[in-house]
Structures are given as structure tokens and as C-alpha cells.
């Protein structure tokens with residue numbers, strides 16, 4: 001059999017945690033000969049039962065396929081695993097679906113280029129149970145020709161496999177921005193639930209009202225984006241001084257109920273910084289002026 005054609009039908013997955021296992025399963029399900037490696041070899045066993053080929057070394061694993069996908073804890077781990085096999089990866093394609101910062105993604109892209117490795121940086125934006133489904137969102141950035149070449153293979157991981165452009169850190173940046181919205185807004189939800197519970201209420205009974213306010217918040221996304229990009233914060237309908245007074249009530253209600261108030265206090269700190277910077281009569285998006293510059297506590 002022609003070796004090149006054979007290799008192009010093979011995929012290697014390095015890292016078989018919860019996510020790496022889901023990625024390998026999606027490739028197997030899509031009919032790819034899937035070579036797998038993991039530090040703890042026991043995690044290869046269920047995949048081998050499903051048809052994967054396990055190797056005992058990283059070197060064997062990356063040599064088995066034109067395309068290697070790596071999904072491990074972070075880029076420190078990724079570098080530990082990959083740097084010793086740079087020679088075997090030369091001329092192959094590497095896709096990282098490991099979460100880290102845009103800076104680490106850019107550094108990795110530079111390293112890969114120096115080693116003669118085609119590299120795409122990516123992020124999985126769905127939980128493991130959604131991997132491989134048509135609605136699963138994965139983001140990629142890096143050379144367009146590499147994405148186009150491997151798109152038919154990568155789309156086995158999710159129907160919404162999206163290319164964000166050549167800048168290698170862009171997928172990681174969008175991933176971080178989305179995760180930030182997820183973590184910070186949902187921690188606000190948890191704070192409200194804790195407040196309700198502390199006052200003897202059931203969070204479940206409050207659910208329709210939580211949904212209501214999430215709907216209202218969604219409505220603000222576009223206007224806030226325009227305000228952020230243009231640094232324009234009209235304050236004729238509401239202003240941040242009034243909003244800061246409202247957040248102060250959230251802090252005080254939490255204190256009265258005997259719960260931790262760090263979440264609304266962090267919001268109040270940012271609002272106060274914007275007011276101190278002269279935006280007291282501007283609208284709530286001017287809070288971004290309290291965020292833009294790392295000063296005070298962060299630099300002290």
C-alpha cells in the first residue's frame with residue numbers, strides 16, 4: 001500500500017485525560033486509524049478495545065501519523081512531551097487542543113516553525129460529552145493552508161470547527177475570553193444562589209428570575225462591544241455612579257446574610273476605579289476604564 005496515503009488516514013492523539021479520550025473516540029468513530037499515547041498507559045486500554053493502536057513511547061506515536069493532536073493539562077506538560085521528539089515531528093503536522101494563554105500559543109508556534117513542524121493552535125469550547133457532535137465548537141488559528149488541508153479530519157471532532165486566522169494566539173485568546181465570561185458571570189449566579197439560601201430561600205424557586213436577568217444581560221452584549229471598541233459610554237439613561245450604589249447594596253445584603261462578599265466587591269472595586277478616573281457620569285460600560293490599566297494592587 002502507498003505509505004503516504006496510508007499515513008494520511010491515520011491520526012495520533014497524545015494525552016488521554018477526559019478530553020483527549022473524547023477526541024480519540026471521535027476519530028475512531030469517524031473511521032480514522034487512531035494511535036494513542038498517554039503518560040499513564042492504563043488510559044489507553046478502553047480505546048484499544050474500541051480499535052485504537054497504543055504505543056509505549058511518544059516517538060512511536062508521532063511517527064505513526066502525519067497529524068498529531070495533543071491535549072494535555074497545559075503547555076508546560078505539552079513542551080515536556082514534545083520537545084524530545086521534535087526530530088520525529090519534523091515535516092508532520094501538530095495540532096494542540098491544550099488550553100493555555102495566547103502568549104504560550106505564540107511561543108509554541110515559533111518553536112514549531114524553527115523545528116520545521118506545521119502547527120495549528122486550537123481550543124475545545126464544549127464539554128467532553130459534546131465532542132464529535134455537529135454543534136460542538138472548536139477554534140483554530142495558524143497557517144490557513146494547514147487548516148484547509150486538515151479540516152476534513154478535524155471536523156470529526158466537532159461540526160463547528162472554526163478557523164480564526166493566521167495569528168497563532170487568536171484561538172487561545174478567544175477561548176480565554178469565552179471562559180472568562182463563563183466563569184465570572186456564573187460565579188455571580190452562584191453568589192445570588194448563596195444569598196438566597198442564606199436567607200432561607202430555594203434557588204430553584206428563583207430560577208425563572210435568573211433566566212429573566214440572563215436574557216436582559218444578553219441584550220447588552222452588542223452595545224457593550226461597541227462601547228469598548230470606541231471608548232464611548234453615554235450616560236444619559238444610566239450612569240456608573242448609580243450602578244456602583246446598586247452593587248454596594250449587593251455587597252451589604254451579602255454581609256447581612258453572613259456570606260462571603262468577594263464577588264460583588266470585585267465588581268464594585270472596578271466601578272469605583274472608573275469613577276475615580278473621572279467616568280462617574282458615564283454609562284456602565286465605562287467600567288472597562290477601571291479594568292484597562294493594571295495599576296494599584298496589581299502592580300504594588
Ligand SMILES: NC(=O)c1ccc[n+]([C@@H]2O[C@H](COP(=O)([O-])OP(=O)(O)OC[C@H]3O[C@@H](n4cnc5c(N)ncnc54)[C@H](OP(=O)(O)O)[C@@H]3O)[C@@H](O)[C@H]2O)c1
Nearest residue numbers: 015016017018019020039040072073077098099124127128
Ligand atoms: N474536560 C473538559 O471538559 C475540557 C473542556 C474543554 C477544554 N479542555 C482542555 O483540555 C485539556 C485537557 O483536559 P482534560 O479534561 O483531558 O484533563 P485531565 O483529564 O486532567 O487530563 C490531563 C492530561 O494531561 C496529562 N498530564 C498531566 N500532567 C502531565 C505530565 N506532567 N506529564 C505527562 N502528561 C501529563 C495527563 O496524563 P495522565 O493521565 O498520565 O495523568 C492527562 O492525559 C486542558 O487543557 C483543558 O483545559 C477540557
